[in-house]
Amino acid sequence: MPEPSNTAPTTTVTAPETPGVQPGQVEREFTVRERSQWQQAGRRFLRHRLAVGSLSIFLLLVVFAFLGPLVWKYKYTTITPDNSVGPRLGHPFGTDNLGHDLFAEVMRGLQQSIKVALLIAVLATTVGALWGVFSGFYKGLVDASLMRFADLLLTIPQLALAAGLANHFGGTWWIIGIILGGLSAPYVARVVRGMVLSLREREFIEAARALGASDMRLMLVHLVPNAMAVVIVNATLLVAGGVLGETALSFFGFGIQSPDTSLGLLVSAGQGAVLTRPWLFYFPGLFIILFALSVNFIGDGLRDALDPQQTRQRR
Amino acid sequence: MLAYTIRRVLISIPVLIGSSILVFIIGKLLGDPLESLKLRNPPVPRHTIDLENHRLWLDRSWPEQYYLWLKGLVLHGNFGPSVHSTDSIRGELGSALTVTAKLVVVSVIVAVTLAIITGVISAIRQYSAFDYSATFMSFLFFSMPVFWFAALLKAGGIWYNQNVNADTFGTIGDKSVLIGDVSFSDASFGQQLGNIVGHMILPTIALSLAGYAAWTRFTRASMLEVMNSDYVRLARAKGLRSRRVLVRHSLRNALIPLTTVTALDIAALLGGAIITETVFQWHGMGNLFRTGLQDKDVYLLMGWLLISATIVILFNLIADLLYGVLDPRIRHA
Numbered sequence: 001m002p003e004p005s006n007t008a009p010t011t012t013v014t015a016p017e018t019p020g021v022q023p024g025q026v027e028r029e030f031t032v033r034e035r036s037q038w039q040q041a042g043r044r045f046l047r048h049r050l051a052v053g054s055l056s057i058f059l060l061l062v063v064f065a066f067l068g069p070l071v072w073k074y075k076y077t078t079i080t081p082d083n084s085v086g087p088r089l090g091h092p093f094g095t096d097n098l099g100h101d102l103f104a105e106v107m108r109g110l111q112q113s114i115k116v117a118l119l120i121a122v123l124a125t126t127v128g129a130l131w132g133v134f135s136g137f138y139k140g141l142v143d144a145s146l147m148r149f150a151d152l153l154l155t156i157p158q159l160a161l162a163a164g165l166a167n168h169f170g171g172t173w174w175i176i177g178i179i180l181g182g183l184s185a186p187y188v189a190r191v192v193r194g195m196v197l198s199l200r201e202r203e204f205i206e207a208a209r210a211l212g213a214s215d216m217r218l219m220l221v222h223l224v225p226n227a228m229a230v231v232i233v234n235a236t237l238l239v240a241g242g243v244l245g246e247t248a249l250s251f252f253g254f255g256i257q258s259p260d261t262s263l264g265l266l267v268s269a270g271q272g273a274v275l276t277r278p279w280l281f282y283f284p285g286l287f288i289i290l291f292a293l294s295v296n297f298i299g300d301g302l303r304d305a306l307d308p309q310q311t312r313q314r315r
Numbered sequence: 316m317l318a319y320t321i322r323r324v325l326i327s328i329p330v331l332i333g334s335s336i337l338v339f340i341i342g343k344l345l346g347d348p349l350e351s352l353k354l355r356n357p358p359v360p361r362h363t364i365d366l367e368n369h370r371l372w373l374d375r376s377w378p379e380q381y382y383l384w385l386k387g388l389v390l391h392g393n394f395g396p397s398v399h400s401t402d403s404i405r406g407e408l409g410s411a412l413t414v415t416a417k418l419v420v421v422s423v424i425v426a427v428t429l430a431i432i433t434g435v436i437s438a439i440r441q442y443s444a445f446d447y448s449a450t451f452m453s454f455l456f457f458s459m460p461v462f463w464f465a466a467l468l469k470a471g472g473i474w475y476n477q478n479v480n481a482d483t484f485g486t487i488g489d490k491s492v493l494i495g496d497v498s499f500s501d502a503s504f505g506q507q508l509g510n511i512v513g514h515m516i517l518p519t520i521a522l523s524l525a526g527y528a529a530w531t532r533f534t535r536a537s538m539l540e541v542m543n544s545d546y547v548r549l550a551r552a553k554g555l556r557s558r559r560v561l562v563r564h565s566l567r568n569a570l571i572p573l574t575t576v577t578a579l580d581i582a583a584l585l586g587g588a589i590i591t592e593t594v595f596q597w598h599g600m601g602n603l604f605r606t607g608l609q610d611k612d613v614y615l616l617m618g619w620l621l622i623s624a625t626i627v628i629l630f631n632l633i634a635d636l637l638y639g640v641l642d643p644r645i646r647h648a
């Protein structure tokens with residue numbers, strides 16, 4: 001798609017004879033307004049209909065999870081007198097055999113899952129980006145030891161390791177977020193290192209170095225922002241993967257523990273009732289899919305918007 | 316090729332040693348194996364705890380423990396003492412691994428085959444209805460939790476069995492204890508095979524899904540890249556038949572990176588297998604890891620992690636070697 005580039009010469013035509021234009025004023029009809037790289041990316045993203053739709057669904061889910069519990073009449077711990085009823089007016093998603101309102105439970109579960117997923121993405125991205133930048137920038141021994149350590153961590157199945165650590169250190173949302181985030185950091189580190197290895201040989205780094213920029217400045221001001229597009233796309237994938245990881249861990253019994261609840265825990269509780277009380281199984285599962293799917297589509301839109309060259313081959 | 320192979324194999328040895336150290340430290344972090352013994356009520360005599368401490372090498376320093384563990388492993392193939400003094404960790408790991416390997420291998424074959432077929436069709440018919448629906452499906456599968464889909468399949472299988480009044484799909488375990496009226500080991504070979512296949516169908520579908528979603532996108536991207544390259548255009552310009560261009564010139568080159576991606580995803584697939592096994596109640600690696608965690612059986616957990624790490628390292632090695640075979644540029648670099 002031909003996009004007006006910000007480097008294109010602006011055509012300013014001074015036409016004093018044009019009606020409506022004051023003498024001496026520049027006529028703007030043919031000018032191309034200058035746009036920054038990020039503005040262009042934003043426009044490209046907004047043109048991606050699926051991504052924008054997914055973004056609104058994502059925001060609705062966030063509102064539902066965080067504001068919903070404040071206005072809904074039941075808490076996720078409330079035991080209502082109606083047990084094992086199907087979806088109806090008072091209980092849109094039905095109730096379980098103890099009388100817990102599933103609507104309230106799903107809101108709470110989604111809230112916990114979102115919190116964990118965002119923590120995973122933020123932590124893994126920050127740690128992984130620094131890890132990768134250090135590794136790629138210093139090369140040699142630093143690179144070798146940092147990357148060999150990443151390789152070693154990646155040889156161990158993440159889910160098993162996370163289950164073991166969560167079992168030992170306890171199952172609150174932030175501990176699970178830290179564990180899964182820490183274990184995802186090597187993936188980000190690898191990607192960022194690859195980018196930095198090629199960026200560090202470019203002229204603008206040489207120029208900055210010639211101007212006397214310190215190593216820290218080179219890394220944080222010059223290298224990190226240039227790897228940002230890839231990092232952001234990666235972060236969205238981490239959010240989607242994070243939700244699946246957290247729910248799988250909770251389903252497995254090593255994630256968030258009752259009396260608190262999570263979507264994985266709800267599916268685990270409902271899996272025996274698929275044929276008898278299907279609402280207990282379908283609603284939590286559908287919310288996991290909806291959340292992960294919307295985040296994945298946002299990520300796809302971001303990739304197209306931030307990295308148009310890659311798009312030509314990927315799509 | 317020989318020099319390349321030897322070099323790659325030699326590189327994996329330090330990785331394996333590093334991995335064993337990491338696994339040992341993680342195992343130590345996972346808990347105190349004598350926790351339940353110490354908390355037992357009425358309290359266990361001091362002497363018993365001392366004996367257990369000695370039996371599990373806990374009265375020694377970490378480096379000594381690591382040395383003993385590694386020595387037993389390398390010289391005798393032992394995985395160290397289990398908290399249950401009668402259990403053999405090697406035996407448990409062996410039988411669990413056989414069960415899991417069956418599931419993983421079949422799932423990988425199914426997922427790769429389907430991924431290549433749909434990926435190639437999507438690339439050839441880019442932006443067609445098929446391409447769009449395949450893309451959407453892969454996004455959907457990618458966003459679907461394995462445990463949810465597995466539980467759904469299981470319920471579907473049970474529902475089908477009830478309605479047809481047959482036991483087409485096995486939904487619990489990897490084989491039945493009884494086939495009809497006879498025990499599994501007394502049944503005929505055909506019955507045994509049918510039973511095992513019946514138990515494998517649903518877990519295989521569940522586990523293949525995530526791998527399929529990722530690999531079909533990869534095949535499509537890789538295929539599109541090759542099809543737009545100069546040598547494919549040249550092959551067309553030479554007047555080669557389009558089938559020949561597609562299979563000999565495009566597909567063969569497009570599949571090279573797929574081998575690496577598949578081999579590298581094996582760690583994630585093992586994770587998926589743990590979940591699938593839990594849903595279908597197979598006594599595989601997932602079940603073993605869970606009991607190991609509950610019993611704080613640290614040497615079992617270390618052995619488990621080490622075996623998984625070894626499998627991943629082995630597959631990385633295989634991927635490297637295959638890459639060398641398929642792409643001469645790599646081995647001569």
